[in-house]
Amino acid sequence: MDMISVALPKGRLGEKVYARFKDAGYPCPAIEAENRKLIFENPEAGVRYFWVKPSDVAIYVERGAADIGVAGKDILLEYEPDVYELADLGLGRCRMCVAAKEDFRDRTDRVLRVATKFPRIAGRYYAGRSRDIDIIHLNGSIEIAPILGLSDVIVDIVETGKTLLENHLEPKAVIVPISARLIANKVGYKFKYDAITELCRRVAGRPEQGGPL
Numbered sequence: 001m002d003m004i005s006v007a008l009p010k011g012r013l014g015e016k017v018y019a020r021f022k023d024a025g026y027p028c029p030a031i032e033a034e035n036r037k038l039i040f041e042n043p044e045a046g047v048r049y050f051w052v053k054p055s056d057v058a059i060y061v062e063r064g065a066a067d068i069g070v071a072g073k074d075i076l077l078e079y080e081p082d083v084y085e086l087a088d089l090g091l092g093r094c095r096m097c098v099a100a101k102e103d104f105r106d107r108t109d110r111v112l113r114v115a116t117k118f119p120r121i122a123g124r125y126y127a128g129r130s131r132d133i134d135i136i137h138l139n140g141s142i143e144i145a146p147i148l149g150l151s152d153v154i155v156d157i158v159e160t161g162k163t164l165l166e167n168h169l170e171p172k173a174v175i176v177p178i179s180a181r182l183i184a185n186k187v188g189y190k191f192k193y194d195a196i197t198e199l200c201r202r203v204a205g206r207p208e209q210g211g212p213l
């Protein structure tokens with residue numbers, strides 16, 4: 001049996017993803033016992049897992065360091081890695097939104113200042129609306145930007161909406177729904193086709209839909 005290497009996103013989403021893989025027949029007892037190690041393998045189940053930063057999963061998969069991985073649709077839309085998107089796992093559901101202060105009114109005669117971790121998603125969204133924007137590329141705590149007057153709006157992920165609420169911001173538009181996707185390296189997918197399609201079928205919880213989406 002082919003051994004499949006899997007890049008898992010470290011953190012809360014990763015825990016849920018691993019649980020899904022385990023229930024699907026790809027357990028790895030060592031992963032549950034150790035908490036600082038980053039690579040685990042279970043030859044009987046034919047899997048090797050790596051914990052990587054969520055935003056790096058697609059890089060490992062694109063370059064073939066992992067055969068498959070689980071990445072948020074936000075990362076796939078932002079970086080457009082050259083990988084196959086095999087399935088929507090339905091985990092980590094949230095929305096990419098435009099948000100601003102409750103009293104914000106857009107002044108279309110001015111360039112809109114947009115703070116975000118996702119400059120390409122934001123750029124495409126406003127280009128589609130022929131709106132001139134000035135992108136302020138931040139790495140986290142985006143919600144602070146409009147409060148301090150650094151930006152007019154933010155483009156960011158909203159899950160429960162709590163972070164916005166507690167910072168007196170509100171969602172103004174939903175750009176796209178987000179969830180975790182199973183992705184595969186294009187070469188690995190061909191060479192390990194049987195093992196990967198079987199894993200996809202079991203992990204995604206529905207019949208294989210005839211190849212990459």
Ligand code: PRP
Pocket residue numbers: 139140141142143156157158159160161162163164
């Ligand atoms: C994300 C996102 C929001 C928050 C939304 O941040 O950027 O800040 O989660 O979640 P909520 O709607 O449930 O409040 P993350 O935790 O990834 O940290 P970050 O500030 O480093 O982006």
